[in-house]
Amino acid sequence: MCRNIHTLHNFEPPATEDEVQAAALQYVRKISGSTKPSQANEAIFDQAVAEVAAATTRLLAGLTTTAPPKDREAEAAKARARAEVRFGPR
Template structure:
């Protein structure tokens, strides 16, 4: 686990926005790929992975139930 990825679920982090989700997704993809910044020929795959992880994170956070609170609210989506 990347130590720099913070917990995003309530009540650990009461308000989570797209920037928080994107940052966590980026850190995860960096760790898994071993690239801090991918070369041009890997950039598309890298960015697609970040987008997929961010979307999976939004879905997860939206569906988690915190005891005594019911389902979490879905995080905002990019405009």
């Protein structure tokens, strides 16, 4: 039902609005236990996604770190290597 929510902090380039929105949607799906809400719940579901996205944007804007920014491609390569060790080559 829900893929992993990825870390969005301290990347170069910074997380996009689409990435924040996708993470918020995945979070609300996981919490609600529903991938697609019924018509009766659609408005509150969409409101929750918007609120989580807004909170995430504020959080990312407020966080500070002294660590150098991570490279998306390098992090993706590390994740693929971990998956290969865990699940074997595809």
